[in-house]
Each structure stands twice: as structure tokens, then as C-alpha cells.
Amino acid sequence: MFEDDKIYAFGYEQEARRADPTPAVPAAGAPFYTQYANASQIPANCNGTFGDKMPNECCTATYGAQTNVFAGDFSTTTCSPVGVANAPSLNVRNFYGCENGVATMGEACVPTGLVLGQTYPFPAANASQYAVNGNVSTCACGAGGAYPAAIYRQGPGCYIAFPTTVPAG
DSSP states (O other), rough: OOTTEEEEEEEOOOOOOOSSOOTTSTTTTTTTTEESSSSSGGGGGGOOOTTTTGGGGGGGEEEEEEEEEOOOOOSSSSSSEEETEEEEEEEEEEEEEEETTTEEOOOOOOOTTBBBBTSSSEEEEGGGHHHHGOOTTTTTHHHTTTTTGGOOOOOOEEEEOOOOOOOOO
């Protein structure tokens, strides 16, 4: 269920990947986020728990959400750091690639040596050291297996993204 201290995002992945995605704007085929300002904006048909595959319209501006929010630059690496909404000094890491022939996106890909909720999210200044090539396992997506629902293995579509607590401030 949605809580008021979270950022509501729905991850959307498309099947095709463009060879030259522009880092600031998701390319056709790159995953992106759709963000809702608060839980009251989310329509009933888009309600669920993180990792659930939802109707595609939940990932559009149909209900007044902000769409095409950057989910990572996957032009050179499959595990890409991306800024945390409302916390520009912090980054998380996402995975995007094909696994077993299926477009797959992984969130909460916690780098080795970091701990979810303590040292992850990590400082944006350290982002480049965490941009690597790998798969959902080697990139430790779903917080190294603690949250398997943060790995979207059902191919293209709209999924409820891993919840991000809004930092106090």
C-alpha cells in the first residue's frame, strides 16, 4: 500500500534499445520512471505493491503523473547509477538488459561493500565507480536478493517501482 512519505514511481521498460541514448532524456527503448506527487493521485487500477506489473496507462501522463523521468544511462553499462528524486546528492543503481531473451530491469542494485539504508543510496560524487556491466545477480539487484520484486523479469511493461523514502530536509 502507498504511504505519504514515499515517492511514487512506476518503472516502464520498452523492448527495443537505441544505440545512442541521450543521457538526459530516456531514449526509445530505455526504461523510464513515471512519478506521482502523492498517493491520492494514483488511480485504483494502478494500486498494488512494488514489483507488480500494472496496466500501461499507469506509466503515462493519463492521470497527471510526471513521465519520462530518467532511470539511468545504459548506453555503455548495464548497471547504471541514477539520482534519487528529491535528493540530488544521492544515487541509486539500476540494471537494464536482456536476461534469457527477455527485457529485464532491476532496481536497488546495491554495489558490493554498501548496505541498503546505511551506505546505499550512495553519494552522487561516487557514481562513476558503480557504473559497471553485469546482470541482475552480479549487480546485486533487489538488494542482493533481499527484495526479488525489485527485478522486473516479465518483459516490457509498467511496474510499481522500488519505494524511495523522501529524505528529511
